Amino acid sequence: MSPAAESRIPLLQVQDLAIEATGDAGPVRLVDGVSFEVHQDEVFALVGESGSGKSLTVLAIMDLLPPGVRVSAGRILFRGRDLTKLPERDLRRIRGKDLAMVFQDPMSALNPLQRVGRQLAEAVKLHATGLNRKQTAEKVHRLLAAVGVPDPAGRAAAYPHQWSGGMRQRAMIAMAMAHDPALLIADEPTTALDVTVQAQVMDVLAAARSRAGSAMILITHDLGLVAEAADRVAVMYSGKVVETAGVRDLFHRPAHPYTVGLLASVLGEGTAGGRAFTIPGSPPAAADRPAGCAFAPRCHASLDQGTCTTTAPLLELLPTPPAGAHGPGHPAGPRAAACHFAGDNAGQLLLKGQQA
Amino acid sequence: MPRYLLHRIAQAAFTLFCVLTFAFVLGRATGKPAGLLLPDNATAAEVDALNGALGFNEPLHVQFGAFLANVLAGDFGQSYRQREPALDLVIERLPATFELAFWSFLLGLVLALAAALAIQLTGSRTLRSLFIWGGSLRQSVPDFFFALLAVLVFSVALGLLPSLGRMSPASLVLPVLTIATGQFVLYVRLMDAALSDQASQDYVRTAFAKGQSRARVLVSHMLPNALLPVLTMAGLNLGSLLGGTVVVEAVFAWPGLGQVLTDAVSQRDFPIVQAGLLVVALIFVTVNLAVDLLSAKVDPRVSLA
Numbered sequence: 001m002s003p004a005a006e007s008r009i010p011l012l013q014v015q016d017l018a019i020e021a022t023g024d025a026g027p028v029r030l031v032d033g034v035s036f037e038v039h040q041d042e043v044f045a046l047v048g049e050s051g052s053g054k055s056l057t058v059l060a061i062m063d064l065l066p067p068g069v070r071v072s073a074g075r076i077l078f079r080g081r082d083l084t085k086l087p088e089r090d091l092r093r094i095r096g097k098d099l100a101m102v103f104q105d106p107m108s109a110l111n112p113l114q115r116v117g118r119q120l121a122e123a124v125k126l127h128a129t130g131l132n133r134k135q136t137a138e139k140v141h142r143l144l145a146a147v148g149v150p151d152p153a154g155r156a157a158a159y160p161h162q163w164s165g166g167m168r169q170r171a172m173i174a175m176a177m178a179h180d181p182a183l184l185i186a187d188e189p190t191t192a193l194d195v196t197v198q199a200q201v202m203d204v205l206a207a208a209r210s211r212a213g214s215a216m217i218l219i220t221h222d223l224g225l226v227a228e229a230a231d232r233v234a235v236m237y238s239g240k241v242v243e244t245a246g247v248r249d250l251f252h253r254p255a256h257p258y259t260v261g262l263l264a265s266v267l268g269e270g271t272a273g274g275r276a277f278t279i280p281g282s283p284p285a286a287a288d289r290p291a292g293c294a295f296a297p298r299c300h301a302s303l304d305q306g307t308c309t310t311t312a313p314l315l316e317l318l319p320t321p322p323a324g325a326h327g328p329g330h331p332a333g334p335r336a337a338a339c340h341f342a343g344d345n346a347g348q349l350l351l352k353g354q355q356a
Numbered sequence: 357m358p359r360y361l362l363h364r365i366a367q368a369a370f371t372l373f374c375v376l377t378f379a380f381v382l383g384r385a386t387g388k389p390a391g392l393l394l395p396d397n398a399t400a401a402e403v404d405a406l407n408g409a410l411g412f413n414e415p416l417h418v419q420f421g422a423f424l425a426n427v428l429a430g431d432f433g434q435s436y437r438q439r440e441p442a443l444d445l446v447i448e449r450l451p452a453t454f455e456l457a458f459w460s461f462l463l464g465l466v467l468a469l470a471a472a473l474a475i476q477l478t479g480s481r482t483l484r485s486l487f488i489w490g491g492s493l494r495q496s497v498p499d500f501f502f503a504l505l506a507v508l509v510f511s512v513a514l515g516l517l518p519s520l521g522r523m524s525p526a527s528l529v530l531p532v533l534t535i536a537t538g539q540f541v542l543y544v545r546l547m548d549a550a551l552s553d554q555a556s557q558d559y560v561r562t563a564f565a566k567g568q569s570r571a572r573v574l575v576s577h578m579l580p581n582a583l584l585p586v587l588t589m590a591g592l593n594l595g596s597l598l599g600g601t602v603v604v605e606a607v608f609a610w611p612g613l614g615q616v617l618t619d620a621v622s623q624r625d626f627p628i629v630q631a632g633l634l635v636v637a638l639i640f641v642t643v644n645l646a647v648d649l650l651s652a653k654v655d656p657r658v659s660l661a
Contacts, residue, residue, distance in 0.1 A: 062565060064565060067555070067556075092567045092568075092569060093567065095564070095565060095566070095567040096565060096566040096567030096568075101565045103558060103561070103562065103565075105558060108558035108559060109558045109559055109561075109562045110559055110562065111559040111562075111563070111577050111581070112581070112656070113581055113654065113655060113656065114577075122563070122566060122568065122576075123566040126567045126568060127567060159656040159657070161656065161657050172562075175562075175566070
């Protein structure tokens, strides 16, 4: 662990977070013991398949879990205060001000019956006192201009259905940045958009974030985006964090077999004929996770290894990579993986598994 | 927009023409009226003479043409019984009917809105069951029976409220209560379902993410969206209330449209029936058009092209 990373007090600490849904057959654990930290100024990526619990994790941070789903254990410390214990009134003061979120689908995230400007004005006024109507409108126009919306005053007077998807996501970003939040959460901000505008919107998001000096949690399953934008990464699988690492470590020396598989499926490593690698099988449903490691049934490294099916691996620190493995200005940070056989030879095992 | 209105007015004219034709056919299908108008001891020749004088001996298409021409001139003929213009007899009943319809409609809607908001704000399942069960129980009792019970309790036993007629504002209470409570559960069901559906919408989550309070999100984001489906049904209900609530008017001797129409039908006073049907149809068409215009006003996605 580098001294620089150690000395900083994290902006957000998620500790042993568990999220449960009330089901007919008792509660189902959707997120199980997730821990991570987000530091000031940092872009932290949460990666994983659909249903791995990454969206629920950030919704829990915002206290926006859907009805019937609740935080059942753990702490969410934001600037040292546990958000899970905070009364609603205090939470509301933080939400939209210090803690803001951009959602996945800009098509449905705006109220269809209200002009876009009015919806931004609502966000502005909630945490700013003493603004009159004109000042609020001006602030809204400034926010829209800052995310590259042409003719902000004209567009603000239009209804969401008169906006394109990319522009709507810009409006959502403008709304989230209304009060320069300390932490911005972006839940697959470009997944629902046209491929042609994804990069633009991502640029707008990155620019807005760096202007405000916000830290960001970026949820995505686009590993290309992670490589481009993130400082550190946590990989989630079936409700658990299976690996965390600095972005370079993750791409160059993935430690968990699942991470290896994910990378291979994008990079097309270890395959013949130019076809991308796919991890066999599909993730287990939350209600019937296997005993031991949830990834074991799909794992190329767990062939004939009994421990995997009996004991759930814990997220454990891995040895620090040799100095100089990273470029300047990229603190390595701790690497951790939840695998009995985690290590730098995980990639070789994948190749073996493919041939078998 | 002007084209849309023109189109709708043409539609309305066609609807009204159909209603008029229907009224004409019904009136003629039940025979000629002279026998009813003359004393019992009138001779067949006298009856035939009166039918002839009233135009009932002409071929049907000639009668229909004359009928339409008269209607276009605003003349529905004289009431057979009261010897006054039929349209006037119908129109003089409108204030009473509108008064009853308006207050019943408003009370039903306001009660349901309060109940639906209370359910959402408290998130209480007990409250929801209470309102829906209570409302369903009330709705399962026929209006005339509920009206009689209300009279028995409030007029006979307690002597608080008048049971008949339209003398004072107090006379409104029981009929309004009867109609409003009967409609209550329809609206509660619809609003509760619509609001619960809104609760899982993404833009509601967005509003919470801004730091907005639950009450404000409910009122300024969920409610307007939830009221769109309610608007359509409320419009239909208002139309039928304005057309006269036959049963309730009969029980409370409320001098409204429903009463004059039932009397006219039982006395085979067809000029009144025809005038009444047209007025009711006109009200329906107007209310429906108003609802469509209002929906377009509330929902910017609806275009009236």
